[in-house]
Amino acid sequence: MNKIVRVFTSESAVNPLVAIVLGLLFGALVMLAGGYNPIAAYGSLFSRILGSPYDIGESIRAITPLILTGLSVAFAFRTGLFNIGAEGQFVMGMTGATFIGVKIHGLPWIIHAPLAVIVGALIGGLWGAIAGYLKAKRGVNEVITTIMLNWISLFLSNYIVNTFLLEPKQQRSYMIQDSASLSIGWLSDAMNHARLHWGTLIAILAAVVFYLILWKTKQGYELRAVGHNIDAAKYAGMNVNKNIIKAMFISGVFAGLAGVFEVLGVFHYQVVAAGTPGYGFDGIAVSLLGANNPIGVVLGAVLFGGLSYGSAGMSFGADVPPEIIRIVIGSVIFFVATQGIVKWVLIPFYGKRKKERAS
Known part of the structure; x- marks a missing residue:
């Protein structure tokens, strides 16, 4: 019992919690400065998140893609990328799943839905592997290539939808076949038609897979070794280039899965978009909040997704602009990133605890 208490009162556990509290307090100060009531605003926020079965279900739906994109970014970080x-x-995974969901007919659900998931995940992985290949073989910085590939994916996906999948007189694809849907009908009905789907369960399993790959396999050890020190990995006989490509492929699979489930579980079609959805960029913040740890990423996604979904409640319930919630989220990320400020706030607490131990 004492060991469990020490874990939850350690600096590594307390610091992120304090960072979240400081972020919420800073957000409250911003609201006060703007003439808004922070108590009413936060009350409306949490009422929006937990106020009804529908809101709970939609909050879970909003959290799911952030878990996967957060895992994607965190996996790359853990391998030095x-x-x-x-x-x-995310966009390429979504497009691959849409293509399979729309174009293939006559398959039973047990084959069609998994096929769409696998194809979308593989396309997302291959899209990530392009940047990995350019990094490994040509020395091109992955930050540059991945940013460029984001735009290429948007225009390529729009071209594919426009050319092969577009429903006449619409700016979206045909609806996917029912046999490719990952919606959970009975659970959705029980929660007032919230858009719940099997992707949430798979996202949690993906966090477990993340942990098993990196810390329980030889391949994961090599990936982490290359990320820590390329020269030492080369000296140990590891194939550095192969591991860079593999790390980006696995990272892309996680992000591709996020796009897959948005199509197969939430919207059931893909639009011709003017811009990308933003889940991949939010995944960077989620990864930072979770300290690139799979459990931390899940918790960071719960915080980020919950606050994002609940921001509408602040707008309707307390007349607070939804942009305020972005200030709150940004403040939380700021305090997580600047651990020195958090530790400074906690100096009295830790100093008192050290004196108690000494006595």
């Missing part, structure tokens, strides 16, 4: 391209990998 900076994947800014989760957004493009």
Whole structure:
């Protein structure tokens, strides 16, 4: 019991919690400065998130893609890479799943839905592997290539939808076949038609897979070794180039899955978009909040997704502009990133605890 208490009162556990509290307090100060009531605003925020079965279900729906894009960015970070391209990998995964969901007919659900998931995930992975290949073989910085690939993915996906999948007189694809849908009908009905789907369960399993790959396999050890020190990895006989490509491929698979489930589980079609959805960029913030740890990423996604979904409640319930919630989220990220400020706030607490131990 004492060991469990020490874990939850350690600096590594307390600091992020304090960062979240400081972010919420800073957001409250911004609201006060703007003439808004922070108590009413936060009350409306949490009422929006937990106020009804529908809101709970929609909050879970909003959290799901952030878990996967957060895992995508975190996996790359853990292997010494900076994947800014989760957004493009998300879009390509979505496009691959849409193509399979729309174009293939006559398959049973047990084959059609998994096929769409696998194809979308692989396309997302291959999109990430392009940046990995350019990094490994040509020395091109992955930050540059992934940013460029984000735009290429947007225009390529629009071309594919326009050319092969477009429903006449619409700016979207045909609806996917029912046999490719990952919606959970009975659970959705029970929660007032919230758009719940099997992707949420798979996102949690993906966090487990993340952990198993990196910390329980030889391949994961090599990926982490290359990320820590390329020269030492080469000296140990590891194939550095192969591991860079592999790391970006796996990272892309996670982001591709996020796009897959948005199509197969939420919208059931793909639009001709003027811009990317933003989940990949939000995944960077989620990864930072979670300290690139799979459990931390899940919790960071819960915070980020919950606040994002609940921001509408602040607008309707307390007349607070939804942009305020972005200030709150940005403040939380700021305090997480600047651990020195958090530790300074906690100096009295930790100093008192050290004195108690000494006595």
